[in-house]
Amino acid sequence: MGTTEPVRGDLADDRHLLGRTSTAERVADILRTRIAEGYFPPGERLSEEAIGRALGVSRNTLREAFRLLTHERLLVHQLNRGVFVRMLAVEDVEDIYRIRQLVECAVVQGLGDPPYPLDALDAAVAGGERSARERDWQGVSTANIHFHSELVALAGSARTDELMRGVLAELRLAFHVVDDPRALHDPYLVRNREIVEALRAGERTEAERLLSAYLDDSRARLVAAYGDRVAEERW
Template identity: 60%
Template sequence: MWPNSARGTPWCCTPRGVAATAPHRHRHLPVDAPRTAPSGPWPLFADDRRIVERFRNPSVVPLPELRFTAPMSDNVLDELDEDRKLLGRTSTAERVAGILRSRIIEGGFQPGVRLAEEEIGTALGISRNTLREAFRLLTHEQLLVHELNRGMFVRKLTVEDLEDLYRVRRLIECATLRQLSAPPYPQRAVQAMEEAVAAGRSAAHEHRWRDLGTANMHFHQGLVALAESPRTDEMMRGVLAELRLVFHVMENPRRFHEPYLPRNEQILRTLRSGDAPGAERLLAGYLDDSRRQLAEGYARQLG
């Protein structure tokens, strides 16, 4: 990714809002040019000047330091090579984004990890443009963040982000239960909740606490599916994907998942009895307690 191509423009140095394939002033800059910004429609930014100076005289101006917490693991690259089969002959940015989203949610790419464009593109067998479009989609979903001159990183959430996610969860999940009429409720959604509870019991019995967290997420995704709204389902998937970025950095996942399994079971029993308002009250208390506990633990984790 450095330099990016024969055209000479590093993608990470392209001015924001300008396509990476646009003509760039750097390749037209002669070695003996005066050290001033050229005239024309392409103003040099501060970091750009430092990079140009570096090319002229490496001993004068150091390049900006790359800051990332950890490299990508070989395991996740091997898994991406397997994911390549899912793309088929119609490789699209949306499908690539779906694969990367799943790897982020599952913890293959940890928060703060820099995503190596060349390695990921090679593993998936896709073009650079397709991968960049997938990165753009995931940035829009707030799972990735682009840092100028540094590249693309898995986003690290703040405590304020966490609080906001729980506000959104309360709005979506409680409203879903509030709008339910008399039973029977949508069977596929109820079945998804039942399967999530069963998967949670199995994971807890075997002390698989990360898997218990996944089952917990599936329970709440199933709960929102009671609304039978594809748009609400999609919104909830995005919220839970962001929330996983918090759980991935917590040191004691058991503490944050095990106490909520019986509360999931209680909400499900209350729904089966036809008491949707009662289930909503249980859920509101559940979300308040979960938000408080997770926010306190996450703040300590961040230091």
């Protein structure tokens, strides 16, 4: 008798998000979120049977969702082996930060006159600070992802939001490979707060300067840590 394969992160809890019209796009959105939140780490094989059962969707629907996420570079299909969460190259990480610089800084630069709706940014910063006090560095990472998602959401563009969801989910793949998430995320909690306070004061140019420096430093730190880790795995 076969054993029932578990699904990490209680994926069945997301079943209600499918609503009445279960579509591949909605399944892909759930899996994309789960990847971004760290429930499926790089290199993990995704079980069609377990995920399909948890979400209550057909194999064809699930395969279409896998195809969409493969197109977004979050998954890879290996012949005769199955579908796996993708492992990034160092060059991928550098390219992701180029995109982030272009998009995030442009959003801040393009904001209209203050005041700006900052409640969601405040909540993301507070969530990261709370996780840090609890030494929950995975929670800090997730809060940081939420912070940048909400920052881009200030543009009020569904297309930009969709772009950043994919970019930040892909970036999270790199975070999972690095051994010391505290060193990776803790230094930026204060800087998130500084960006919010600059926006609260209506200092859009200063907020953009802080954000650009933040992204430069984050890219350098992650590329160095990630490159070292990938080199170790090759040995």
